[in-house]
Amino acid sequence: ATPTSIMAGSGRAAEAGVLFRSGVHLEHAGGVQIIALDKTGTITRGEPKVTAIVTGENEAEFLAMAASVEQLSEHPLAQAVVAAANERKLTLAEVQNFRVSPGGGVEAMFSGTPVLIGSPRFIAERGLDLAAFAEKTAALEAEGQTVVAVVRNATIAGLIAIADEIRPEARAVIAELKELGVETVMITGDNERTAAAIAAKAGIDRYYAGVKPEGKAGIIAELKAGDRHVGMVGDGINDAPALAAADVGIAMGGGSDIAIETADVALLGSDLKGLVRAVRMSRLTMRNIR
Ligand code: ADP
Ligand code: MG
Numbered sequence: 001a002t003p004t005s006i007m008a009g010s011g012r013a014a015e016a017g018v019l020f021r022s023g024v025h026l027e028h029a030g031g032v033q034i035i036a037l038d039k040t041g042t043i044t045r046g047e048p049k050v051t052a053i054v055t056g057e058n059e060a061e062f063l064a065m066a067a068s069v070e071q072l073s074e075h076p077l078a079q080a081v082v083a084a085a086n087e088r089k090l091t092l093a094e095v096q097n098f099r100v101s102p103g104g105g106v107e108a109m110f111s112g113t114p115v116l117i118g119s120p121r122f123i124a125e126r127g128l129d130l131a132a133f134a135e136k137t138a139a140l141e142a143e144g145q146t147v148v149a150v151v152r153n154a155t156i157a158g159l160i161a162i163a164d165e166i167r168p169e170a171r172a173v174i175a176e177l178k179e180l181g182v183e184t185v186m187i188t189g190d191n192e193r194t195a196a197a198i199a200a201k202a203g204i205d206r207y208y209a210g211v212k213p214e215g216k217a218g219i220i221a222e223l224k225a226g227d228r229h230v231g232m233v234g235d236g237i238n239d240a241p242a243l244a245a246a247d248v249g250i251a252m253g254g255g256s257d258i259a260i261e262t263a264d265v266a267l268l269g270s271d272l273k274g275l276v277r278a279v280r281m282s283r284l285t286m287r288n289i290r
Contacts, residue, residue: 009285017268025264030282032231039188041235044164050084055158064090072098116151123149144197173272216242
């Protein structure tokens, strides 16, 4: 690899919104055989919004209770719940004993009553019966929405459905990568049905759902088996170990600082088209060298 062609390649890539940490990473990008992508904030915009509230109770009071608990969580789903309450100008209460179960949900004492909010799986693991809401949950998830259940005093009070749009360029980028011979897989902590719906919309054949935050790096290690070259694209703090485990770690430019610092490549403007450019430019640069 001649330093001049690498520098020229890096310069052209930067102009196209793809920042390589070093020339070595420009050399490697064209050799990836699989690219794993995180769902929330990577394939989707990462701006989830509340789309439906399912409850037999007073909707405003139900939402205010959920938002009062979620205001202490930094999760994008929590922010969607709080935003929905703010839009309706609801007053939130201070809660006590707030606790997070990463990849599952949150809980706190709301005016002397225990409130639990989280994924249907997490709620079921706590021994609560979701049967009355199962059909509604399945229908919403089949549309690609994420459903969280709200439990008060060990009784299901209702559901909140939250949706996050797919990035407009995602489907075309996945198709172009396929043409370049690069396989794509999606990794998410979200449930099976929502994952299947989003993967189908993006044109991704293979996905891993229900992955715990610490599990993503393990999947990268599995994908690397047999000396396969694996890239990983992510935006979140919880993606950092997987970005580090990949042969080429790629961060969304609008992602968390930890993801960007850990990555070998950053995509400016969080534009997924940068993935195709990274692979193409790397291959062109290496061809010019040989
Ligand atoms: P992702 O990888 O999609 O960002 P996470 O691993 O962070 O997902 O979370 C997995 C699931 O746990 C979420 O889809 C949601 O159902 C549930 N969950 C996590 N945090 C919260 C929260 N603050 N409020 C409600 N549900 C939550
Ligand atoms: Mg994410």
